[in-house]
Amino acid sequence: MNxxxxxxxxxxxxFEEAVDLLRQAGYPLPPEFEDxxxxxxxxxxxxxxxxxxxxxxVPTYVEHGVADIGIAGKDVMLEEERDVYEVLDLxxxxxxxxVAGLPGGxxxxxxxxxxxKYPNVASHYFREQGQQVEVIKLNGSIELAPLIGxxxxxxxxxxxxxxxxxxxxIELEKIADITSRLIVNPxxxxxxxxxxxxxxxxxxTLVESKEGNQ
Amino acid sequence: MSKPxxxxxxxxxxxxxxxxxxxxxxxxNTIKKEMESWGYQFIQTPTLEYHxxxxxxxxxxxxxLFKLLDMEGNTLVLRPDMTAPIARVVSSSMKNVAYPLxxxxxxxxxxxxxxxxxxxxxxxxxxxxxxxEGTSSAEAEALALMTDVIKKSGINAFxxxxxxxxxxxxxxxxxxxxxxxxxxxxxxxxEKNYVxxxxxxxxxxxxxxxxxxxLKLLDLRGGIDVLNKASALAPxxxxxxxxxxxxxxxxxxxEYDAAQNIVFDFTLFSHMSYYTGIVFEGxxxxxxxxxxxxxxxxxxxxxxxxxxxxIGFAIRMDYFIEALGSKNDSIKKQCILFTPERRxxxxxxxxxxxxxxxxxxxQDLSGVKNVDEFSKRFDEIHYLIGSQQGExx
Numbered sequence: 045m046n047x048x049x050x051x052x053x054x055x056x057x058x059f060e061e062a063v064d065l066l067r068q069a070g071y072p073l074p075p076e077f078e079d080x081x082x083x084x085x086x087x088x089x090x091x092x093x094x095x096x097x098x099x100x101x102v103p104t105y106v107e108h109g110v111a112d113i114g115i116a117g118k119d120v121m122l123e124e125e126r127d128v129y130e131v132l133d134l135x136x137x138x139x140x141x142x143v144a145g146l147p148g149g150x151x152x153x154x155x156x157x158x159x160x161k162y163p164n165v166a167s168h169y170f171r172e173q174g175q176q177v178e179v180i181k182l183n184g185s186i187e188l189a190p191l192i193g194x195x196x197x198x199x200x201x202x203x204x205x206x207x208x209x210x211x212x213x214i215e216l217e218k219i220a221d222i223t224s225r226l227i228v229n230p231x232x233x234x235x236x237x238x239x240x241x242x243x244x245x246x247x248x249t250l251v252e253s254k255e256g257n258q
Numbered sequence: 259m260s261k262p263x264x265x266x267x268x269x270x271x272x273x274x275x276x277x278x279x280x281x282x283x284x285x286x287n288t289i290k291k292e293m294e295s296w297g298y299q300f301i302q303t304p305t306l307e308y309h310x311x312x313x314x315x316x317x318x319x320x321x322x323l324f325k326l327l328d329m330e331g332n333t334l335v336l337r338p339d340m341t342a343p344i345a346r347v348v349s350s351s352m353k354n355v356a357y358p359l360x361x362x363x364x365x366x367x368x369x370x371x372x373x374x375x376x377x378x379x380x381x382x383x384x385x386x387x388x389x390x391e392g393t394s395s396a397e398a399e400a401l402a403l404m405t406d407v408i409k410k411s412g413i414n415a416f417x418x419x420x421x422x423x424x425x426x427x428x429x430x431x432x433x434x435x436x437x438x439x440x441x442x443x444x445x446x447x448x449e450k451n452y453v454x455x456x457x458x459x460x461x462x463x464x465x466x467x468x469x470x471x472x473l474k475l476l477d478l479r480g481g482i483d484v485l486n487k488a489s490a491l492a493p494x495x496x497x498x499x500x501x502x503x504x505x506x507x508x509x510x511x512x513e514y515d516a517a518q519n520i521v522f523d524f525t526l527f528s529h530m531s532y533y534t535g536i537v538f539e540g541x542x543x544x545x546x547x548x549x550x551x552x553x554x555x556x557x558x559x560x561x562x563x564x565x566x567x568x569i570g571f572a573i574r575m576d577y578f579i580e581a582l583g584s585k586n587d588s589i590k591k592q593c594i595l596f597t598p599e600r601r602x603x604x605x606x607x608x609x610x611x612x613x614x615x616x617x618x619x620x621q622d623l624s625g626v627k628n629v630d631e632f633s634k635r636f637d638e639i640h641y642l643i644g645s646q647q648g649e650x651x
Contacts, residue, residue, distance in 0.1 A: 132452075
């Protein structure tokens with residue numbers, strides 16, 4: 045059965061690397077792919093249909109089954125804890141989640157405040173460390189929070205560390221390494237096993253061969 | 259939260275309007291009839307149960323239970339599934355009825371939404387429990403009945419994945435020995451985190467053969483040949499026994515003519531932690547969640563002091579109906595609009611149609627303001643208006 049698989053793609057940082065990877069894996073994607081403002085793009089030759097979503101929303105589409113597969117950062121997977129299969133580490137868009145703050149900051153307060161785009165990750169992490177903290181959810185420019193006194197520390201992704209440095213913050217603790225993952229809806233994984241297995245294997249071979257070259 | 263508006267309902271609670279209600283009833287009746295024809299007897303249990311009994315025994319996460327207090331301060335739960343209440347019934351009200359027991363249910367269950375909308379917090383399940391039967395015949399019967407129910411309802415494109423908790427546990431125990439390391443890997447499998455599983459396996463100090471055995475576990479999905487692949491992973495005696503049991507079940511399913519839609523999948527882990535052996539889930543094209551699921555739970559009954567092996571499955575009515583898509587109503591909606599002087603005639607006509615099984619609305623014309631708007635709801639309208647006898651206008 046030649047079914048079209050629906051794949052949820054994250055717009056933004058990961059997008060181009062993910063598109064490159066798919067092309068290298070032999071999936072013919074339309075040339076206007078990167079520039080289009082369309083949210084749904086069909087690639088009939090590849091037997092794929094793409095939906096372009098906010099990175100944080102990719103696992104949601106896949107969990108609800110409106111997308112069969114998707115590409116999502118591990119940061120999003122940790123934050124969202126969706127009921128989907130995380131089948132392959134694509135090893136792209138590497139970065140890590142870390143706690144950061146002002147140098148010499150006072151972190152022994154009665155009710156320490158943590159600002160983050162990842163409130164679940166932040167709560168879990170500090171609970172495991174045996175600390176009770178109050179988490180403030182922000183949607184971007186997290187580094188601002190300690191600078192102007194909204195929070196004592198932040199939990200955010202760090203790739204080069206440049207943003208932290210330029211804003212006078214230092215990394216305090218590393219939480220987890222992050223790369224992009226191929227995720228699959230549990231029902232699709234069984235209904236379209238042949239197509240999905242093929243895609244996963246092609247991507248796996250590619251990722252492994254790249255690793256071998258490094 | 260602020261005071262609710264009059265149109266609001268608690269999160270995840272839904273109304274069932276006439277069109278959907280009818281469809282739901284029709285399909286449910288088909289399913290129930292099929293289950294009854296296999297000798298399963300329907301029972302009903304209370305909506306409220308004690309948290310300490312059914313709440314504790316249920317496999318649904320505690321934070322998903324709706325809880326309330328009774329007058330004495332006991333914590334009650336809205337039943338989150340039907341298997342635990344039935345285990346309670348079998349061990350109490352029915353404790354003198356000899357095994358095996360074949361029971362069925364058709365009931366709403368309640369699971370609180372943890373995060374967001376899009377999924378109901380109350381939904382209907384129709385299912386069976388075969389209690390006190392530990393053989394492969396029971397497993398084949400449950401799977402064959404589930405297949406039959408799906409087919410008879412009119413879903414043609416479906417897959418039933420069959421896994422086994424025991425095989426995975428035995429393989430992990432055989433390779434890793436100590437429980438901690440095995441449970442760590444089981445946690446990854448339960449979380450569906452294969453990336454985590456794979457990297458964890460690679461870090462363990464194992465022979466390359468054992469590493470491969472653990473990694474190949476993730477590939478054990480597909481047709482009957484999966485059982486050969488599983489056998490090649492050299493499980494221990496208990497694991498081998500599981501495979502023989504599954505081959506046996508598959509052979510029995512062929513006799514039921516119910517093997518075509520079966521695939522084997524050792525990566526299948528149910529959310530239901532009480533399963534101890536075979537587990538299975540049914541999927542239909544276009545539906546992102548299982549339409550039916552079940553498995554063997556040999557330890558649950560002992561929690562209610564009447565130890566017995568048992569197996570069962572439940573159909574998720576909402577997903578099941580979604581899978582069926584839109585089908586035309588079989589019964590036409592008829593209406594007779596009459597004026598009082600012809601009421602008798604209208605009544606006779608309606609009675610005749612009703613006795614044939616028709617759904618007939620009798621409506622006094624003077625009680626309807628907008629006749630055109632009203633008429634749109636019916637497939638057939640008959641008028642008995644004015645003093646003239648005989649013919650319809």
